[in-house]
Amino acid sequence: MKLKRDSAAVNSEMIRKPIQRWAPLFLIPMVASFLIGFVWPFFHGLFLSFCKFRTTSDWEWIGIDNYGKALTDESFMYSFGFTAIFAVVSLVLINVFAFAVAYALTQKIKGANLFRTVFFMPNLIGGIVLGYIWSMIFDGFLSYYQTSILMDTELGFWGLIILTCWQQIGYMMIIYIAGLQAVPEDMLEAAKIDGASAMQTLFKVTIPNVMPSITICTFLSLTNGFKLFDQNLALTGGSPYIINPDGTSIHTTEMLALNIYQTFYGQNTASRGVAQAKAVLFFILVAGLALAQLSATRKKEVQQ
Amino acid sequence: MKGAFQKEKFGKNLTTALFVVLSVIYVFPVFMVLVNTFKKNTFVKTDTFGMPNAESWASFDNIITGVTFGGYPFANSVLYSVIVTLLGTFLILLFTSMAAWYISRVDSLACRIVYYGCVFSMVVPFQMVMFTLAKTADTLKLNTPWTIPVIYLGFGAGLAVFMFVGFVKSIPLDIEEAAAIDGCNPFRTYFSVVLPMMKPTMISVAILEIMWIWNDYLLPYLVLDIKKYRTIPIHIQYLKGSYGTVDLGATMALILLSIIPVIIFYLTCQKHIIKGVAAGAVKG
Numbered sequence: 407m408k409l410k411r412d413s414a415a416v417n418s419e420m421i422r423k424p425i426q427r428w429a430p431l432f433l434i435p436m437v438a439s440f441l442i443g444f445v446w447p448f449f450h451g452l453f454l455s456f457c458k459f460r461t462t463s464d465w466e467w468i469g470i471d472n473y474g475k476a477l478t479d480e481s482f483m484y485s486f487g488f489t490a491i492f493a494v495v496s497l498v499l500i501n502v503f504a505f506a507v508a509y510a511l512t513q514k515i516k517g518a519n520l521f522r523t524v525f526f527m528p529n530l531i532g533g534i535v536l537g538y539i540w541s542m543i544f545d546g547f548l549s550y551y552q553t554s555i556l557m558d559t560e561l562g563f564w565g566l567i568i569l570t571c572w573q574q575i576g577y578m579m580i581i582y583i584a585g586l587q588a589v590p591e592d593m594l595e596a597a598k599i600d601g602a603s604a605m606q607t608l609f610k611v612t613i614p615n616v617m618p619s620i621t622i623c624t625f626l627s628l629t630n631g632f633k634l635f636d637q638n639l640a641l642t643g644g645s646p647y648i649i650n651p652d653g654t655s656i657h658t659t660e661m662l663a664l665n666i667y668q669t670f671y672g673q674n675t676a677s678r679g680v681a682q683a684k685a686v687l688f689f690i691l692v693a694g695l696a697l698a699q700l701s702a703t704r705k706k707e708v709q710q
Numbered sequence: 711m712k713g714a715f716q717k718e719k720f721g722k723n724l725t726t727a728l729f730v731v732l733s734v735i736y737v738f739p740v741f742m743v744l745v746n747t748f749k750k751n752t753f754v755k756t757d758t759f760g761m762p763n764a765e766s767w768a769s770f771d772n773i774i775t776g777v778t779f780g781g782y783p784f785a786n787s788v789l790y791s792v793i794v795t796l797l798g799t800f801l802i803l804l805f806t807s808m809a810a811w812y813i814s815r816v817d818s819l820a821c822r823i824v825y826y827g828c829v830f831s832m833v834v835p836f837q838m839v840m841f842t843l844a845k846t847a848d849t850l851k852l853n854t855p856w857t858i859p860v861i862y863l864g865f866g867a868g869l870a871v872f873m874f875v876g877f878v879k880s881i882p883l884d885i886e887e888a889a890a891i892d893g894c895n896p897f898r899t900y901f902s903v904v905l906p907m908m909k910p911t912m913i914s915v916a917i918l919e920i921m922w923i924w925n926d927y928l929l930p931y932l933v934l935d936i937k938k939y940r941t942i943p944i945h946i947q948y949l950k951g952s953y954g955t956v957d958l959g960a961t962m963a964l965i966l967l968s969i970i971p972v973i974i975f976y977l978t979c980q981k982h983i984i985k986g987v988a989a990g991a992v993k994g
Contacts, residue, residue, distance in 0.1 A: 421886055425815050425896045432900070436809035436867055437824055439801075442850065443864015444831045447843035454842065462845045507732075516726045523980060524733040527740075530972045530983075532925025534943040535965055538950055539739050542746065542962070546758020572736070577987060584988040622991050633835050636927050640947065666837045667928075682841060689838040696833035 455682040460675045472683035481656045482684055485665040492563065492661065493631030496570045500627045501620070504575045508582035509608070522583070526576035533573075537640020540569045544641075556645040562659035569637055574630065578623045585619030586612065625699030632692055635663035644668070662688055740969065746962040747772055754958035768959055776963035780949050784964060787945040788971075790855045791924060794941060797855075798862035799919045802870050803912055805863060810874030811904055815886075825875060831868035836928060839865070844932040853933050855941075861933060862923055870915050873990065877911040878904070910985075917979070917986030924972070942968045 425432070450462070455472055459465035476482055507525060511518045528536065544555040544565050555565045589612055597607045613620075638644075644657030644664060660668070666688060669681035745761060746754045753766035760766070777784045813821040843861070847853050852860050881904065889899045927943040936944055946964060950956055976983060 420890055421815055421883060422817075424890070425812060426818075428896045429812065429816075431897070432808040432812040433821075433824070436805040436863065436871070439805070439860050439864035440824070440827065440831075440867045441864070442846060442852070443843065443861045444834075444839065444867070445827065447839035447846055448831075448834065450842040450846075451839050462842060510725050510729070513722070513725070515722050515729070517729070521729045521733055522984070523977075524736050526984065526987075527736075527973070527976060529987075530921060530925075530976050531740075531969055532927065532943050534925075534927045534947050535968060538946065538961065538965060539743055542754070542758060542958070543739050543742060545755070546742075549755065549758070572739070580984055580987050581991045584991075619991075626991070635837075636925075636943070639927075640950070643951075663835065663837050667840075670841055678841070685835075685837045685840075689834055692835045693833040 451682055452686060454679065455686045458676075458679045459682075460678060468679070472679040473687070475680045476683040476687060479680065479684075480650070480654065481660070482662075482665055482669075484656050484658075485660045485662050488563070488659070489632055489634075489661045492566060492634070493628055496567055496574075496631045497624060497627045499567065499571050500574050500578055501623055503571065504578035504623065505582050505620075507575065508579045508586055509612075511579070512583060512586045522579070525579055528573045529577050531573075533634075533636025534640045536569060536573060537637045540565065540572075541641050555642060559646060559658040562642040562645070565641055566634070566638065566659065569641060570631070570634065573637075574627060578627060581619050581623050581626075582616065585616035589615040621699070621702045625695065625702070629692055629695050629699070632695065633663055634661055635667070638664045639667075662691075743962055743966050743969065746959065747966045749959060751957050751959035754962060772957075772959040772963035773967070775957065776960040776967065779957065779960045779964060780945070782940060782945060782948075784945065784967065787940050787942045788968075790939050791941040793855045794858055794862070794930065795920055795923045798859035798866070798923045799916055801859045801863045802866055802919050803916055806867050806870035806915075807874045807905070807908055807912065808900065809867075810871050811878050811900060813871070814875050814878040825871065828868040828871040831865070832872065836865075840928065840932055843929075847933045853935060855934070855939050858930060858933055861929070862919075865929070866919060866922065869918065869990070873911055873915055874908065877908060881907055911989070913982050914986035914989040917983050918990045920975075921983075 454462065454465060456467060456469055457465040458468045458472075507521075511522055531539075541555060544561075548554055548561065553561070555561050593611055593615070594607060597611050602610065638659070638661045642659040644660035646658055648656045648658060650656065657665075657668070662684075666681055666684045669677050669684060742758065746758065748768055748770075749757075749760075749762045749766045749772075750768045751772075753760070753762075757766065762768070809824070813825050843865070847858070847861050852858055885903060885907075886899055889903045894903070925943060926941075927947060930939075930941050931944050931947070934941075934944070936948065940948060946961070946968065949961060949964070
């Protein structure tokens with residue numbers, strides 16, 4: 407099969423041939439680790455999602471039963487709904503605030519660099535630590551009302567939203583600032599000369615020019631929302647619980663990633679096949695969202 | 711005209727004032743960690759937002775309790791976090807940049823398969839592979855802080871290869887041809903000619919990988935033997951998650967101790983960090 411080569415990658419044989427002899431050094435370490443750390447676990451996981459298993463060596467092929475069980479699992483469906491609402495709400499809040507902050511900080515205000523430093527800071531602190539910092543803050547505040555973040559689903563939801571916004575606004579702000587700084591100065595100048603108001607300039611000139619950044623940030627915050635795990639584990643751990651009459655329980659602030667984790671490593675080791683099937687479904691969902699983003703980014707590259 | 715100018719200036723000052731308030735709110739949670747580190751355990755819960763007073767002042771007791779809290783020396787956690795992060799980042803930078811150069815220069819079918827495999831791996835959430843990955847790591851004895859970096863190289867290769875390939879494609883071939891004519895073998899060409907040119911991308915990738923590995927919880931938790939090896943996030947989750955009554959004061963002290971190096975790192979490398987994030991954003 408002959409693949410089409412793009413012009414930038416046309417290689418002179420003088421470079422190509424000698425490098426190929428060095429493949430064991432240049433390519434093999436990365437490929438070997440990639441096989442160990444990704445390719446094998448991925449296909450092994452895919453295979454096991456069609457099996458009943460407790461450990462990887464003791465499996466029995468059962469076809470698509472696991473998928474049926476996963477899709478009829480009330481707690482999984484609940485966490486899907488919870489996660490979807492969470493992802494959309496956090497997407498909107500993060501992007502509105504991040505854009506507003508980035509816009510204000512690019513208007514040559516005093517201390518812009520300092521503010522940028524402050525807003526980005528939470529990104530360097532890991533999800534687990536962030537979760538416990540905020541659990542202290544929320545519980546310190548909620549103790550005045552004799553309640554706790556662990557006792558109320560709605561409080562848990564908004565707690566997670568505040569935590570996620572606090573963490574991610576700074577990250578998205580950086581991307582928006584980069585986008586805003588790339589808006590051609592003469593375009594803004596021209597708008598000013600033509601007598602456009604600040605609002606008109608924002609909506610007719612600035613926003614269309616930062617569309618690529620908006621695409622990236624919205625998809626990033628959406629996939630981040632769906633994949634959230636550490637913060638969820640540390641802040642609420644899924645509490646509070648509802649116990650069903652049949653003995654099963656629903657953890658009312660449990661998001662998809664945590665639900666999958668609990669199914670894998672919870673009390674019932676017989677449900678690992680179902681957990682793996684849930685993980686595959688989760689992968690399809692997240693990959694679908696992410697691929698949509700990649701193709702949108704690709705489109706942006708074409709335009710440039 | 712002058713009036714409009716003054717109005718604009720007033721608006722900007724107002725924005726600055728607003729941002730001062732926002733910044734204070736933003737740092738508040740971290741500041742509370744500092745405050746509560748120096749309060750006695752019981753006061754952390756009952757009087758979270760109060761300043762330490764004569765009654766609640768704990769001096770350095772929490773820090774002293776904290777460093778051996780849960781019967782596990784916190785210094786070990788710091789050490790393991792540092793080993794895993796530095797070694798992992800080093801392996802990723804070295805081997806993915808080499809592979810990226812090979813992939814873009816040789817550009818064979820196999821190279822393309824590896825490249826698209828890497829791109830694909832970026833969209834796969836960790837939960838998809840966690841069970842089988844933990845098992846594989848266990849079998850291959852990649853379950854110590856000195857060997858887990860191989861797993862990071864494997865699972866984290868996607869983004870790094872993607873970013874390096876993007877950069878290598880922009881390097882003109884002429885330079886490498888000149889090196890080849892002058893008698894450099896590929897090894898020399900790579901390390902004395904190509905690698906130095908990749909420095910900006912190296913820094914961006916390094917920043918993203920350091921931020922990821924240092925804060926990563928689930929992967930090391932599932933792979934490492936947590937009786938022996940606990941990185942900082944594992945240790946903190948372990949203390950909060952599995953203890954009956956938690957010594958909140960000591961926990962706050964540990965959280966403070968784990969944030970300090972991060973803040974120092976951030977303030978010293980801020981410029982690179984912000985550039986790295988902006989560069990990495992393109993990948994999604």
